[in-house]
Amino acid sequence: MNLRQIEIFRAVMLAGSVTDAARMLHVSQPGVSRMLSHIELQLGMRLFERGRGRLRPTPEAQALYAEVENVYRGVRRIEDRARELSAGGGLTLRVLASPSTALEVVPRAVAGLAAAYPTARVYMETQLVREMVGQLVRHEADIAISTLPIDHALLASEPVGSWTLACVFGAGHAFAARRSVRLREVMAERLIAFSADTPQGRLIDDWWRENGLAPASQIEVRSGQAACALVACGAGVAVVDDLTARAWAGERLGFAPLARPPSFGAFAVTLASAPRSRLANDFVARVKGAFRAVRAAA
Structure with missing residues (x-):
């Protein structure tokens, strides 16, 4: 960035709009708009959301x-920093993940991100949905990957x-030879169930009821x-x-899809008031x- 570009960028940051920045610099509004677009094109990254x-x-x-x-201590320092940001350097990403996504999906994404941005720092923490909301709102995390929808006015x-x-099921179980297992067949087994007051427990219980079943x-x-x-x-x-089932499958434990199972969404959750960073977009x-x-x- 040259001195003129730095001046215009600083004016837009201070003024908050192209019109006010042009008034501050006593130049035309189209000139500021063209220069701002040129700066973003030159740097290869978005600087403002309009x-x-x-x-x-x-x-x-x-x-x-x-x-x-x-800037008055050296234009070269500004140019170096811009190049660093373009490559993700000096940035951090604080990630929260639902327990099941933290077994494979999120670690895969974090590993790829760390390799692509070797100078960036990534923090990952496994967290329950009810705790994710508080940490995001308090700016203690940048993004959360949730296996349940989160409805909150401050979050997107x-x-x-x-x-x-x-x-x-355990290794050697008869289900191991099956491509899928029906709910009524599961009911005939000794069933380990989720507590009814857990989010996943409520989802599974709802599905049992939709199929007219009430397992003990x-x-x-x-x-x-x-x-x-x-x-x-x-x-x-x-x-x-199935995310947890796949991660645990091995010599002592096998799994099989349920016949006609329901499908649930997973979501990337961030603060609605702040644009995501380049690092966060790449992570998503x-x-x-x-x-x-x-x-x-599968």
């Missing part, structure tokens, strides 16, 4: 502006994939991983999400790719 006559700076623009304020959700239900269980759990651990120890069979794209890979392997 809407209702105002310009909302992206995280990249905010980071660049912090350096522009030091984007579909990134889907999951379904599967039956998990001796053991209840609050997570798919706990259910799989019990199944692997011979405690019975369980109905869990990689999560979508990881879900597609899981589906293709």
Whole structure:
């Protein structure tokens, strides 16, 4: 960026609109608009989101502006920072993931992101949906991958994939030879069930009722991983999400899809008031790719 571009960029950041920036610099509005578009094209990244006559700076623009304020100490420093941001350097991404997505889908996306942006820092944490909302609203995380829809006035959700239900059973079980298992067949087994007050438990119970069934269980759990651990120890069979079932499948535990299972969405959730960073957009794209890979392997 040259000195003129830096001046216009700084004016737009301060004024919040092309009209006010042009007035501040005593130049024409079209001239400022053309220069702003040229800057974004030259840098290869979006600096502002346009809407209702105002310009909302992206995280990249905010980071660049912090350096522009030091412009009189050297234009070269500004240019170096712009190139760094274009490559994702100096940025961080704090990721929350539902337990089932944290087993394979999100780790795949994080691994790919870290390889593509070696100077960026990524923090990943497994979290329940009710905790995700608070951390996002308090700016303690940048993005969450949730296996349940989140309806909150301050948050925005984007579909990134889907999951379904599967039956998990111990190695050598008769279900191992089956391509799918019917609900009535599951009822005939010793069933390990989710507690009714858990989100997944409510979803599964609703599906049982839709099929006119009311299974009884001796053991209840609050997570798919706990259910799989019990199944692997011979405690019975369980109905869990297919993401957890795939991650646990091995010598001690097998799984089979349920016949005509329901499908549920997974979502990327962020603050509605702030544009996503380039790093976050790339991460979402990689999560979508990881879900597609899981589906293709089914």
